Amino acid sequence: xxxxxxxxxxxxxxxxxxxxxxxxxxxxxxxxxxxxxxxxxxxxxxxxxxxxxxxxxxxxxxxxxxxxxxxxxxxxxxxxxxxxxxxxxxxxxxxxxxxxxxxxxxxxxxxxxxxxxxxxxxxxxxxxxxxxxxxxxxxxxxxxxxxxxxxxxxxxxxxxxxxxxxxxxxxxxxxxxxxxxxxxxxxxxxxxxxxxxxxxxxxxxxxxxxxxxxxxxxxxxxxxxxxxxxxx
Numbered sequence: 001x002x003x004x005x006x007x008x009x010x011x012x013x014x015x016x017x018x019x020x021x022x023x024x025x026x027x028x029x030x031x032x033x034x035x036x037x038x039x040x041x042x043x044x045x046x047x048x049x050x051x052x053x054x055x056x057x058x059x060x061x062x063x064x065x066x067x068x069x070x071x072x073x074x075x076x077x078x079x080x081x082x083x084x085x086x087x088x089x090x091x092x093x094x095x096x097x098x099x100x101x102x103x104x105x106x107x108x109x110x111x112x113x114x115x116x117x118x119x120x121x122x123x124x125x126x127x128x129x130x131x132x133x134x135x136x137x138x139x140x141x142x143x144x145x146x147x148x149x150x151x152x153x154x155x156x157x158x159x160x161x162x163x164x165x166x167x168x169x170x171x172x173x174x175x176x177x178x179x180x181x182x183x184x185x186x187x188x189x190x191x192x193x194x195x196x197x198x199x200x201x202x203x204x205x206x207x208x209x210x211x212x213x214x215x216x217x218x219x220x221x222x223x224x225x226x227x228x229x230x231x232x
Contacts, residue, residue, distance in 0.1 A: 002202070002228070003177045004125040004150075006168075008186030009132060012206055013145070016100065017107040020044065024079060027095045035083055043082045047075045059191075062131040062161035069133070072097045101135040103142025109208070115221035116148045122230075125175040127151040129168060129184060131161050131191060150175045162188075163195025172201075183228065185221070204228070 007013055016023060021040045028035050054061065054071050061067035076093030085092060099105050119126055126149050130136060136154040140146040151174040153167060160167035172179050179199040186192025187206050196203040204227060205217030218227050225231045 002124065002181060002183055002230075004127065004172065004175050004182040005119050005224075006127045006129045006171055006182060006184045006196075006201075008162075008184075008188065008192050009128060009130040009136065009140075011187040011208060012185060013112050013128075014106045014108055014139075014143070017105055023099050023105055024076065024096055027092060027099060028080075028083070028085070031088065031092060031095070033083075033085055033088070033092070039083060040079070043079050046082065047079050050075050050078050059131075060161060062155040063159045065134055065156045068156050069097060072100075101133075101139070103139045106139055106143060108143055108145060109221070111221040112145070113148070115224060116145070118225070120148065125150045125177065127153065127171050127175055129153050129162065129171045129186075131155045162186075162191035163198065165195065165198045168196055168199045168201055172199075185224065202228070 021037055021044055024040050025035060025037050051071065054074070061071050073090060073093040076096040077089040080086075080089035080092045116126060128136070128140070128149060128151070130153070132154040133156045134154060136157075137146060137152050140149070140152060146152065151171060153171045153174070155161040155167065158167065158170060160170065162168075168179060168184065172182055179201045183202045183204060184192060184196035185204045185206055186196075187208065189205060193203040193205050204224065206221070207217055207219060210219070218224060
């Protein structure tokens with residue numbers, strides 16, 4: 001019997017608002033560096049590749065606030081340099097990083113609050129298990145989502161990261177359930193599906209962007225109960 005449902009955050013519950021590129025454009029413009037959004041978009045694949053390389057090299061940076069900051073500043077410094085802003089690259093990158101600590105730089109997908117409300121009405125305990133910095137609780141509170149949750153577990157705050165089984169076990173202990181009594185919903189096969197499976201939780205892969213990859217899952221939270229066989 002399922003007693004708790006946990007969620008990842010990025011690309012599962014929230015997305016950057018209006019977009020990562022637009023936030024970068026605004027930060028640069030406020031600093032006196034006007035760049036067209038198309039120029040920023042051109043280099044975003046390199047920024048994404050920088051993150052993926054660091055993640056594959058050593059994903060434990062998510063367990064430390066300073067290391068997490070370093071990776072994100074490195075990403076946006078690369079963008080700044082590609083845009084010709086060499087001298088101010090790190091300062092501008094830090095400003096971008098700071099912006100994403102603000103709740104108004106994020107939006108919840110339209111299906112998030114209705115899904116959380118449905119699950120609460122079913123009597124489920126709800127929580128977050130996310131590779132994120134210590135600002136996560138503030139972001140979720142600012143968006144009015146934290147009040148619907150029983151616990152928020154961010155990797156930098158607890159010193160553990162997905163897919164480490166211990167972060168999933170910790171989240172279950174916080175809400176008083178056994179892992180076998182819990183579901184975890186996330187968008188990353190390695191971090192979410194394999195991590196949750198390792199402790200006996202039921203994993204659900206959510207793919208909001210139809211990204212090719214292993215596993216069968218859902219595209220929106222509207223389909224969660226049906227996918228789990230809770231409704232007909």
